[in-house]
């Protein structure tokens with residue numbers, strides 16, 4: 001199923017992009033921070049639909065042809081990653097300065113501090129926000145139809161135009177999304193439990 | 206190594222915060238095996254001084270040497286030098302997401318690149334020195350008491366095999382009944398020859414452990430000497446008041 005393929009690729013990569021962008025905006029030098037901020041501001045500012053159309057049609061004006069499937073994947077990674085990065089950035093900022101001082105006091109470099117001390121804690125704090133964005137990504141994956149990807153929504157629409165049973169077909173589609181998201185929610189819960197730090201209530205039960 | 210050079214030497218150290226002078230030319234030396242205790246009223250810059258020594262706070266001017274290596278020289282690899290300066294914080298600052306054991310091994314495995322197995326051995330010996338039983342090794346910081354946290358924090362610093370330990374009010378954040386176990390550990394380390402520089406308000410402890418007391422006031426060290434001498438015959442007014450106030454508080 002195309003929808004699942006798109007999601008299977010874009011979800012994990014968007015998480016990595018979100019962590020990278022959020023971290024770059026806190027710890028990067030002026031240039032890196034500038035680039036990361038520009039990416040985040042752009043793709044949070046553009047409607048997802050417009051981003052997809054720009055990647056597909058805009059880039060072809062420069063002679064770059066991105067196939068529909070990859071247009072959707074890239075677009076979703078950029079959008080979701082940008083949104084997720086804000087949770088990561090906020091989480092990094094919320095980590096007590098003492099953690100950083102302690103890391104430096106045992107001789108860690110800035111990079112070691114970020115990798116081994118700050119991010120493991122920040123990603124945990126950002127986790128619920130990140131999963132929220134991922135669920136949202138499932139919803140707007142249906143927008144891939146605008147660049148001609150035969151994903152679930154496009155297929156359903158075609159089906160409906162053949163048989164004209166809108167209520168039945170779209171209800172079925174809604175249920176399929178609901179099931180997909182429920183499976184994800186259970187999956188995220190599992191990860192959340194595994195990430196929990198004993199003795200600390202990080203999330204609402 | 207030349208045994209004549211002090212482990213730590215601070216020369217004319219100055220630091221201001223937004224125009225307000227906090228440290229106004231501090232000089233001090235700590236020799237191998239010595240324990241010096243810094244005393245002084247709240248807000249005079251004791252923490253600032255300690256943080257300047259391992260360059261967690263950058264001094265405005267002045268020089269600092271650790272075993273003859275100038276830390277204030279911009280060409281010095283300060284990350285490398287910090288490995289040799291154990292720092293114990295008032296509020297422990299254990300890494301929340303790591304177990305007790307991992308808190309102690311992480312500096313060994315990630316910073317010193319020591320293999321895990323060997324790191325665990327070193328950590329075990331450090332944890333033993335601070336009397337943390339191995340039943341606590343797999344606990345997380347949120348699951349242990351304040352006194353245990355601070356002792357783990359001391360072990361984390363000790364495991365790096367530092368040349369000197371800096372303690373910034375190591376018991377100020379503790380419930381009174383937990384203070385003793387931490388002071389006991391610091392005293393044992395000190396007695397065993399660990400070079401130490403300690404900021405504390407625990408006067409009795411200072412008297413027991415210190416080779417020398419340093420009183421800091423108005424940005425300078427205003428009085429220093431062996432505890433018995435300073436107490437028998439305080440010269441500076443602040444020192445007189447400080448000693449009197451602590452005695453009256455203790456009743």
Ligand SMILES: Nc1ncnc2c1ncn2[C@@H]1O[C@H](COP(=O)(O)OP(=O)(O)OP(=O)(O)O)[C@@H](O)[C@H]1O
Nearest residue numbers: 222223227245246247248249250251252253254374
């Ligand atoms: N990062 C900072 N920015 C501005 N002012 C600061 C900063 N850190 C400390 N100060 C100020 O410098 C002074 C000295 O602070 P410091 O924490 O070194 O004092 P202290 O002697 O350790 O006091 P205490 O006994 O309360 O711990 C204080 O007045 C404090 O407000």
Ligand SMILES: [Mg+2]
Nearest residue numbers: 251252253374
């Ligand atoms: Mg202080």
